[in-house]
Amino acid sequence: MRSIQSNRSLAFSIFLSAATVLLFVSCKTVKEYQKNKLNDSEMSLSGRKVEKTELNFQSYREGASGANGGKTGGGCGCN
Amino acid sequence: MKKLFLSVIGMYVMMLASFSQTTKPDSSYKSRKLTFEEANFVSSYYRQDGNNAAVTGGIGSEKLTDLSNSIDLKFIKYDRHDRKHSFTGELGIDHYTSASSDKIDPATISSASHADTRFYPSIGYTVENENKGTTVGAGLSSSTEFDYQSFGTNLSFSKKTNNKSGELTIKAQVYLDQLKLIYPVELRQGGGNNMNYGSDNRNTFSGSVSWSQIINERFQLMLEGELVYQSGYLGLPFHRVYFNDGSVHIENLPSSRLKIPLGLRANYFLGDKIILRTWYRNYHDDWGINSNALQLETVVKLGSFFSVTPFYRFYQQSAADQFAVYKIHTAADDFYTSNYDLSKFNSNFYGAGFRMAPPKGVFKLQHLNSLELRYGHYQKTNGMNSDIISLGLKFK
Numbered sequence: 001m002r003s004i005q006s007n008r009s010l011a012f013s014i015f016l017s018a019a020t021v022l023l024f025v026s027c028k029t030v031k032e033y034q035k036n037k038l039n040d041s042e043m044s045l046s047g048r049k050v051e052k053t054e055l056n057f058q059s060y061r062e063g064a065s066g067a068n069g070g071k072t073g074g075g076c077g078c079n
Numbered sequence: 080m081k082k083l084f085l086s087v088i089g090m091y092v093m094m095l096a097s098f099s100q101t102t103k104p105d106s107s108y109k110s111r112k113l114t115f116e117e118a119n120f121v122s123s124y125y126r127q128d129g130n131n132a133a134v135t136g137g138i139g140s141e142k143l144t145d146l147s148n149s150i151d152l153k154f155i156k157y158d159r160h161d162r163k164h165s166f167t168g169e170l171g172i173d174h175y176t177s178a179s180s181d182k183i184d185p186a187t188i189s190s191a192s193h194a195d196t197r198f199y200p201s202i203g204y205t206v207e208n209e210n211k212g213t214t215v216g217a218g219l220s221s222s223t224e225f226d227y228q229s230f231g232t233n234l235s236f237s238k239k240t241n242n243k244s245g246e247l248t249i250k251a252q253v254y255l256d257q258l259k260l261i262y263p264v265e266l267r268q269g270g271g272n273n274m275n276y277g278s279d280n281r282n283t284f285s286g287s288v289s290w291s292q293i294i295n296e297r298f299q300l301m302l303e304g305e306l307v308y309q310s311g312y313l314g315l316p317f318h319r320v321y322f323n324d325g326s327v328h329i330e331n332l333p334s335s336r337l338k339i340p341l342g343l344r345a346n347y348f349l350g351d352k353i354i355l356r357t358w359y360r361n362y363h364d365d366w367g368i369n370s371n372a373l374q375l376e377t378v379v380k381l382g383s384f385f386s387v388t389p390f391y392r393f394y395q396q397s398a399a400d401q402f403a404v405y406k407i408h409t410a411a412d413d414f415y416t417s418n419y420d421l422s423k424f425n426s427n428f429y430g431a432g433f434r435m436a437p438p439k440g441v442f443k444l445q446h447l448n449s450l451e452l453r454y455g456h457y458q459k460t461n462g463m464n465s466d467i468i469s470l471g472l473k474f475k
Contacts, residue, residue, distance in 0.1 A: 016343060016359065027294040029242045034296045037348040041436070041449075042356075042378045042386060045291050045301045045344050050432065050451040050471030053123035053147045057467065058428075061127075061459075063396050063421050064362035064370035066305045067287070067342030 109157035116153040116165070117448070118474040123147045129419075129463030132179035134263075136319040136327070137405040137417030141463055142178035147171065149199075161210065167203040167218075172196065183317045184264040197224040205235075212239030212246075226259040226276075244293040254283040260316045266329060279312035300345040307338040320415045321406045328408075330416045332401055338364040354378035362396075368421070370396035374428075388432040390455070398423040419461055430455030441472075448475040 030038065037043065047055070047068070059065040129141035149171035156164050174196045181193035201220035207213070213236070220231040235250040259276040269275075289303035311334060318330035342360040349355055356376040363369050374392040381387060399421040401414040408415040432453035441447040451471035458464045 016361075027244065027292055029244055030293050030296050032243075035293075037297050038293060038299055040348065040354070042354045042380075042388075042434075043299065043346050043348060045299060045346060048471075049119045049121050049151075049473075050453050050469050052121055052149070053125060053145075053469055054428075054453075054455060054467055056147075057125055057127075057145075057457075057465065058394075061420055061457075061463070061465075062370070062394060062426070063364075063366075063368040063399060064338075064340065064360070064372065064394075066285070066307055066338060066340035066362070067303045067360050068340075068358065068372075 109161065109163075110155075111157055111159070113154050113156045113166070116155045116475070118150065118152045120150045120472045120474075121148070121469060123467060123469040125465060125467045127457075127463065127465035129459070129461070131417075131419040131422075131461060131463065132182070133315070133318040133330070133416070133418035133420070134179040134182050136321040137419060139182060140178040143175060145173055145175040147173045160208075163207040163209065165203075165205045165207070169199075169201045169203075171199040173199075180317070182263075183261060195225050197222060199223070201231075212241075212243065213237065226261055227256065228258075229254055229256040231255075246291045248287075248289045248291075250285075250287045250289075252283070252285040252287075254285075256281040256283070256311075258312060258316070260312075262316050262329060263319050263327070265327065281309065281311040281313060284308045297348040298345070300343065303342040303344070305338075305340050305342075307336075307340075309336040309338070310334060314416065315418075318416065318418055320408055320417050322408050322410060322415075323406050324410070325406070326410075328415065330418065331414050332416055333366065333414055336364060336366055338362070352380045354380075366421070367398065367400035368396050370394065384435060384437045386434045388434070388453075390428075390430060390432070392428040393425070394428070395425045396423065419459075419463070422461065424460045426457060426459045428455055428457045436473075446474050447472060449473040 055068060123146075125143075125145040125147070127141060127143045130139065131137050132139040132141045149169060151167060151169035154166045158164065174194070176194040178193075199220065199222040201218060203216060203218035205214055205216035215237075216233075216235040218231075218233045220229075220233075222229040222231075231252060231254040233250060233252040235248060237246055237248040239246045257278055257280055259278050261276050285305060285307045287303060287305040289301055291299065291301040293299045313334065313336055314330040314332040316329055320328045320330050322328060340360055340362045342358065344356075344358045346357075347355045354377070356374075356378065358372075358374040360372045361370075362372070372392065372394040374390065376388055376390040378386050378388045399416070401412075401416050402421045403412075403415065403417065404422075405417055408417075430453065432451060434449060434451045435441055436449035439445065441450045449472070451469075453469045453471075455467050456464070457467070
């Protein structure tokens, strides 16, 4: 059962990677004056301060962590 | 007359053009002195409940509350080469109460943290060379609570592409932790009065690589891969495990763990009022946990300075090889835990956020740049549920 899940997960990851590569290939140069939408504070790709505690509790309550701007170590999370 | 008119217009346009060509960014606006850039205050209240506490072997109350407050300050200065130096400092304080921790020693309140306070200060420094598109950074952090001490350090390097559409970031982090070995009262050598706790170490080494890319005027995404290696005492000494013969033991987990999370974040500006934010992560580790997480957020702009953001996050994971429920493990098992955070489950997390950032300041307080309020409800398929509400204030 686990191997089926793992294979599905792998297939989905490969599909996503391929789609991402296609997107990268189709990207175009955007001039500074064309970046008013990209520069909107809500468009930021970095972690948002107000979500910090959410990311912490998720890393404690779930087996997986990382790749989301949250913590991957340090501090107990004992409870 | 018509020729003269056109000539005058032409000269005017040429003058405008020549002025616009000679106008360069005025570096005199960049302060050589250390100046205050911004401060952020985040306060959160978290509560959870459930019936699978690890302290009591996978049964018992998981009730917990946590009040978290943090403030960070950022100062910047430019040097004579126009490099931007940023200095950040953060102080966080959490206060939590935990019903299950009180069961480490039910007769007294000597437990590790039936209620405890955690302090976590950190400092950071980055140098950004805007001409070269590079940023180099370093940071130090610590986290202190009654039974746990952690020190962390990190280094980072970023490089933008020549057309500034892409950026590569490499980051390395190390956490050196030490925990007190506080065992359940019935398993302490010397009985419940023995307060001479031993200690053990837990080390975390993490390396991450991310690539962010502008696809077009409305679309950007980021790919992130991370490799995390942990070693040392990776269980917790007060997590009980009940074997099928009724005997009680302390959780025993392998002394190393390799985690590989891969993340993709994509943000798209739809029309003029809606931003779609998505995040996906695939995760694998050598304890047998495979996981997928997907988060969708829709920012709806209610005006130029107000927005509402409903969000939904789905998460699923397989169980760790070492996990079994109450009274299933046997003496033949090398490793054992009944911590349901390592069990197989799905979870749903949903809620909404509200943000306001009026140009004259929130509530007309000039320096209060923005206010964010966010609420979320979290539900695992094994019954554990929680709520979190967060307030974020930015001062500039």
